[in-house]
Amino acid sequence: MIDSKLKRKQIIVCSVLLVLLFLAVTWSITSGEYKMDLSAYLKTLIGQGEFKDNLILMEFRMPRMLITLLAGMALSMSGAIIQSITKNPLAESGILGINAGGGFAITVFIVIGQVNPNTFIYVLPLISAAGGILTALLIFLFSYNKGKGISPANMVLIGVGLSAALSGGSITMMRKFNEDQAEFIAAWMAGNIWGDEWSFVLAFLPWILIIIPFLFFKSSSLNIINTNDQTAKSLGMNLDKERLILLIISVILSSVAVAVVGSIGFIGLMGPHIAKSFVGPRHQLFMPIALLTGAFLLVIADTIGQTVLSIGTIPAGIVVAIIGAPYFLYLMYKTNSI
Amino acid sequence: MNRLTGRNLTIAYGNKIIIENLDIGIPDKKITSIIGPNGCGKSTLLKALCRLLPIKKGKIALDGTDINKSASKEIAKKIAILPQSPEVADGLTVGELVSYGRYPYQKGFGRLVPEDVEVIDWALQVTGITEFKHRIINDLSGGQKQRVWIAMALAQKTDIIFLDEPTTFLDIAHQLEILELIKELNQKQQTTIVMVLHDINQAIRFSDYMITMKDGEVITQGNIPEVLSSQLLAEVFQIDAELMQDKLTGKPMIANYQLVNRKYSKVEIK
Ligand SMILES: Nc1ncnc2c1ncn2[C@@H]1O[C@H](COP(=O)(O)OP(=O)(O)OP(=O)(O)O)[C@@H](O)[C@H]1O
Ligand SMILES: [Mg+2]
Numbered sequence: 001m002i003d004s005k006l007k008r009k010q011i012i013v014c015s016v017l018l019v020l021l022f023l024a025v026t027w028s029i030t031s032g033e034y035k036m037d038l039s040a041y042l043k044t045l046i047g048q049g050e051f052k053d054n055l056i057l058m059e060f061r062m063p064r065m066l067i068t069l070l071a072g073m074a075l076s077m078s079g080a081i082i083q084s085i086t087k088n089p090l091a092e093s094g095i096l097g098i099n100a101g102g103g104f105a106i107t108v109f110i111v112i113g114q115v116n117p118n119t120f121i122y123v124l125p126l127i128s129a130a131g132g133i134l135t136a137l138l139i140f141l142f143s144y145n146k147g148k149g150i151s152p153a154n155m156v157l158i159g160v161g162l163s164a165a166l167s168g169g170s171i172t173m174m175r176k177f178n179e180d181q182a183e184f185i186a187a188w189m190a191g192n193i194w195g196d197e198w199s200f201v202l203a204f205l206p207w208i209l210i211i212i213p214f215l216f217f218k219s220s221s222l223n224i225i226n227t228n229d230q231t232a233k234s235l236g237m238n239l240d241k242e243r244l245i246l247l248i249i250s251v252i253l254s255s256v257a258v259a260v261v262g263s264i265g266f267i268g269l270m271g272p273h274i275a276k277s278f279v280g281p282r283h284q285l286f287m288p289i290a291l292l293t294g295a296f297l298l299v300i301a302d303t304i305g306q307t308v309l310s311i312g313t314i315p316a317g318i319v320v321a322i323i324g325a326p327y328f329l330y331l332m333y334k335t336n337s338i
Numbered sequence: 339m340n341r342l343t344g345r346n347l348t349i350a351y352g353n354k355i356i357i358e359n360l361d362i363g364i365p366d367k368k369i370t371s372i373i374g375p376n377g378c379g380k381s382t383l384l385k386a387l388c389r390l391l392p393i394k395k396g397k398i399a400l401d402g403t404d405i406n407k408s409a410s411k412e413i414a415k416k417i418a419i420l421p422q423s424p425e426v427a428d429g430l431t432v433g434e435l436v437s438y439g440r441y442p443y444q445k446g447f448g449r450l451v452p453e454d455v456e457v458i459d460w461a462l463q464v465t466g467i468t469e470f471k472h473r474i475i476n477d478l479s480g481g482q483k484q485r486v487w488i489a490m491a492l493a494q495k496t497d498i499i500f501l502d503e504p505t506t507f508l509d510i511a512h513q514l515e516i517l518e519l520i521k522e523l524n525q526k527q528q529t530t531i532v533m534v535l536h537d538i539n540q541a542i543r544f545s546d547y548m549i550t551m552k553d554g555e556v557i558t559q560g561n562i563p564e565v566l567s568s569q570l571l572a573e574v575f576q577i578d579a580e581l582m583q584d585k586l587t588g589k590p591m592i593a594n595y596q597l598v599n600r601k602y603s604k605v606e607i608k
Binding site for chain 1: 429438
């Protein structure tokens, strides 16, 4: 029943975004300390490059790039689902403190856990997801107002509060760390993309490959959840169960992402909103756009952070926040939540 | 015959009991109207009967099985509901919302099969909104929106349809149009209709069976000419009304009505 004009528009938007994404990736890979020029990059891509370029691209830049792309997609998609199931346009894993919850769990794990460097990266997403799910449940518990349900503004306030408390908790615990560990946690909280090896891609990719198709599979349910509770129930949906499953899945998605790229917010806010501004609230149409937009934004933010200063770098999470915070205020103004 | 019955129902919001020990039967293939003063529990009863609201005690049975123990999608193939003033996401078109009525029949990705498309087109057509198919719902007028929601309920292809105040926000001509549509559905498709109406004369004119409620209790239920009386109206609505015969329909109608005692305006307006 979706208008074919809208479907065409979606295809056009996706194509343009793919081109933009390719350009952004090219820019990102060809900049950086070791300058790889465009022709060397393109040659290497098709397998005709020199040994050194090949090594740099395949061993260092490619895995980091893939992680950035996947994380951008995961964060954007997770934000889209959380917004739909809570009917809160301001909800997103960073703002709600779900990322901070994951970070807190990781910090606790580093303090008390036996950190085995070989399995660490595979365990990390699980720890982060557990922390994220617990935080999400706490937010729902605190922001549930009997008789009135959950108000968007309330949820954000509680999320921001929880986020501050959890980050504070992580910082306090950092005193127990040695310098390396403390540095790691600090960089993690700033949203520094630190995963840059193929093993990180391997730890991350399976989650994406399972969860994202599952969410597409759920798009018609999501459309119906987006109407109103009574309609969803009268159409035979088991609303509470469906919501809980989708919440847990989307929290896992963002938690797994932040486990490898650090605490990055706002992507889950901007990605879906930009996507919906093109094709409206239909999940099967806007989710692909949200995936591409999320990936694009994170690549751009990361590259700006890596290149803008002549000495040192700025974590991607901070660059995203510089763009994302005003966007958040704009949305808050638009939804009349303040 | 009553396919849908409620026995010994107690319905509450949290601890606040609204309806206690209520028995009800919905006659098949008839139009039933529920009338009663504001806040007496009409919407509450309606929601419970179509399992949108869990019940505290009692049993609601459809074709002999407890609706709160059946698969929700199976119920959705038998009962459709038009809620009181529903909202919808911005940007959604008429055709899409109506297509959601096919959800109970879908599996997997929710692709529409030719049969679905046929039913959707039929629903759009009988409600007279085919030309609005690609319009954004929130840009429509109240009356047009109401027809879109009815079309969605029709697309569910159910034997029973519940409507909570289907004519609110509509002008008199559109009210009649909706009620005629409901009547036609009942006559042509044998659909069982249960609706809440505030206009007693319309309820009389368009329904076969009437349930009157007050303070969470059913006062009377039965076929229209029999259950109606001036005493009933005085008891339920506190109005003093004369019952006359409607020349148009041959059914009763209320006329010359006024409040039994003006309890709300004891304070004189200066
Ligand atoms: N969600 C709710 N939570 C608590 N109490 C409620 C809720 N909804 C309705 N009530 C209360 O239940 C009682 C019955 O309400 P209901 O909506 O069923 O009345 P109604 O007969 O449909 O009225 P109206 O004609 O105004 O639509 C009222 O006292 C109302 O205040
Ligand atoms: Mg009501």
